[in-house]
Amino acid sequence: MAINDQPLIITCAVVGAELKRDVFPFLPLTPEEIAQSSIEAVQAGASIIHLHVRDENGLPSQRVDLFEKTSKLIKKEVDCILQFSTGGAVGTSVDSRCQPLQLKPEMATLSMGTMNFGEEIYENTPSIIRQIASEMKKNNIHAELEIFDLSMLEGIEFYKKKGWIPQKHHIDFVLGVPGGLSGDVKNLVELVRRLPVDQKWSVAGIGRFQLPLTYHALALGGHIRVGLEDNINFHKGELAQSNAQFVQRVVRLANELNRPIANASMARSLLF
């Protein structure tokens, strides 16, 4: 199979931690709303749901009960890989970030370095990375390494040599966060060029970078993350209607490029 015929794994990041209803009025916030939006995204073609949850006030939370309720509602309706966020929101303590891992989701994220995140600092010191990675190992959770900058990609070898992160992992390039590497397609090409052969990867383009990076990932044989966490505009100046709308667009583009869409079981056999 040529690399760019590989089944495409679509991840949908349905809510994130930063976005608020005053910016995006239809943002799903309750477990029921987040589950419904996730279910629609899976029905549209997503096989991984990147999950954050919100509390009763709509604020980002790492509470176990909220992750449990939302997960159950999703799993009752569709088969997908649930990927819990361990990033939480900027400033969340490492203990809170690890809390939902006790539910043993199939996947969880592991951000690979500290960075400016807009006006704030997203803290991922080596000790934070080690603690989250060790909780994931304890619970037998497949890691998706979140790479926001080239230095984070270079750091992977060091962490692997020390035995602090699993040898086998998925890589997600998150490009376009103010403070991280931009979503210029040349950056994606360089990041991919540096990967070991056979390393599976996806890209999440923030804001206006989402669509051009989608095109390039399709052509390069990578996988794609879309969703409201990363981008709220379907076109310039036009708010999206839903998470599913983003997934549907990726499916249409993939069809044009002869990339079949991976369902959850195909995604499991490609990744795990």
Ligand code: KMH
């Ligand atoms: N909310 C960001 C500060 C992740 O989910 O792993 C971190 C984030 C990464 O969203």
Ligand code: ZN
């Ligand atoms: Zn996230």
